[in-house]
Amino acid sequence: GQSLEQPSEVTAVEGAIVQINCTYQTSGFYGLSWYQQHDGGAPTFLSYNALDGLEETGRFSSFLSRSDSYGYLLLQELQMKDSASYFCAVKPGNTPLVFGKGTRLSVIA
Amino acid sequence: EAGVTQSPTHLIKTRGQQVTLRCSPISGHTSVYWYQQALGLGLQFLLWYDEGEERNRGNFPPRFSGRQFPNYSSELNVNALELEDSALYLCASSSLAPNEQFFGPGTRLTVL
Numbered sequence: 601g602q603s604l605e606q607p608s609e610v611t612a613v614e615g616a617i618v619q620i621n622c623t624y625q626t627s628g629f630y631g632l633s634w635y636q637q638h639d640g641g642a643p644t645f646l647s648y649n650a651l652d653g654l655e656e657t658g659r660f661s662s663f664l665s666r667s668d669s670y671g672y673l674l675l676q677e678l679q680m681k682d683s684a685s686y687f688c689a690v691k692p693g694n695t696p697l698v699f700g701k702g703t704r705l706s707v708i709a
Numbered sequence: 710e711a712g713v714t715q716s717p718t719h720l721i722k723t724r725g726q727q728v729t730l731r732c733s734p735i736s737g738h739t740s741v742y743w744y745q746q747a748l749g750l751g752l753q754f755l756l757w758y759d760e761g762e763e764r765n766r767g768n769f770p771p772r773f774s775g776r777q778f779p780n781y782s783s784e785l786n787v788n789a790l791e792l793e794d795s796a797l798y799l800c801a802s803s804s805l806a807p808n809e810q811f812f813g814p815g816t817r818l819t820v821l
Contacts, residue, residue: 701751
């Protein structure tokens, strides 16, 4: 089976940096994705890592270590609008994405 | 380019009733995925359709079913509604890069 672990809640200060970790256990692995979901909204795609290393997209970066079955999402220069839930997701094979339970990020002034 | 659309946006039903939710994928996307998201919880995979066929099914009872039409739009049917079926039902579509799914706004189903 597949399982993903990520913290349920994280609180950080506006302007700071926050890291949301994700560990996974899957029977197959084709990459780690991250999605953002604001309250009442739909999830939106943030990033995808198929290979080890860091991918940067503006203030957001995502990291993957396949040997450690671990990845993280790094958010820099936090803004109030970054308050949302963040989901990591893996694609084990010719199957749909499997999502983690999500991390609720609260950005405080 | 229009995004994924879903209808209706909200729905209130009573226990035992049946409901049909609809989804139109992004033009050119052949895969449609359905997820259930109960309040405060993660996304639970329901069904995956591609090219008109059911490709995979999540751990849900048979009263959850669906289909995909030749134009790649999709329906999710839920029979014999139960209180615990109250949730946000999300539809997503993807093209050949299935790690990136595009989600619709969802249908909020309330079962009383």
